[in-house]
Amino acid sequence: MKQPLPVHVGQRNVKTALSASLCALIYYFLGRNPAFACIGAIFGMGADMEHSRLHGGNRLFGTIIGGFLGIFLYRIYLIFYPDGGHHLLLVPLLFGGIVVLIILAQFFWVGAVQPGGVVLCLLLFSIGPDNYVSYSLNRMLDTGVGVAMSLLINWALPRERLERWLAPFYRRSRGE
Template sequence: MTKTEKCVPKLGLRSIKTAISTTLCAIIYILINRNPTFACIGAVFGMETNNEHPFKSGSNRLIGTILGGFLGMGLFYLQNQSQNKLIQILYLLVGIILLIFISQYLGYPGAIQGGAVVFYIVMLNTPADQTVTYAINRMIDTAVGVCISILINVVMSRKNMSCVFKNIKE
C-alpha cells in the first residue's frame, strides 16, 4: 500500500458495543420521554477497552458520577451565592481538585474522568432554581448509561462473542 492509499478503518468489538450501548440508552430514554444525552455520554464513558474487569471499571464510572454530582451540587449552591466571576471560577478549581483527591484517596483513580464530566455538567449547566433535581437527574442518567455499558460489556465479551461465532456454521 502506498502513502496515498487509505485503508478503510475496521470497527472493533469495542466500537460495536459502544454503538449498541448508546443506541439502547437512546431507545429507552425516548420511550420514557426523556432526553437521552447524558445517558448516552455515560454509556460512552462506561465502555471499557479491557473487559476482563467490567465491574471494576463500571464501579469507577459510577463512583465518579456520584462524586462529581454531589461535589457539583454543593459547589454550585455556594457558587451561586456570589456574583463575582473570579469566585465562581475558584469553585471550579477547588471542585476538580477535590474530585481528584477524593477519587485517589478512595482508591478509584479511574473515577476521575467520568466524575469530572458530571461535575462540570452540574456546575456549568444547572438552572439556578433546580440545583438538586438537575444534579440528581444527571447522576441517574449517567449511571443508567454506565450500567447499560457494563451489561453490554459482559454480554458481548470477547469470550462470549468467540463462542457465538465459533458455533455459526457456514
C-alpha cells in the same frame, strides 16, 4: 487478489453501539433525554468485564462525586449570588472543588477525577440556580443506567462467546 478493507469494526465497537442504542430506545419509551445514558454506555464499554468495570466505574463514580460536590459548591455560591450568574467567586470555588475532588477520588475511585471535573465545571458554569440539583441527580441516574447497560452487554456477550458464534461467518467470508 482481493484487498482487505482498510476499515475495521470490531466486536467492542458493535457492543458499544448496541449498548448506547438500547439506552436510547429505553429512554425513548420513558420520554427522557438519553444523551447522558448513551454517553455512560459508550464510556462504560471495555474490551472485557474488567475493563468495563474500570471505565464505567470511572465515569459513574466521577459523575457521582462531581455531582454532589457541585451541588454543595453551587449552594455556597448561591449564598453570595442568589440569582446565579457568572461572578469571579466561581473561580476559587472551581479550584477548591477540583482539589477536593482529587482527594475524594483517592479514597473512592482514582479514575473519577476527569469525569467528576467535567460535571463540576458544567454545574458551576452552565447550569442555573433553578436546575443545578435536578441536573446533578438526573445526570447521576442517567450515567448509572448507561454504565449498567454496558456491563450487562459485556456480561451477556463476552468476547469468547461472540467469537464462537461468529466463527462460521468469518470462515465463509474468507472462502474457507
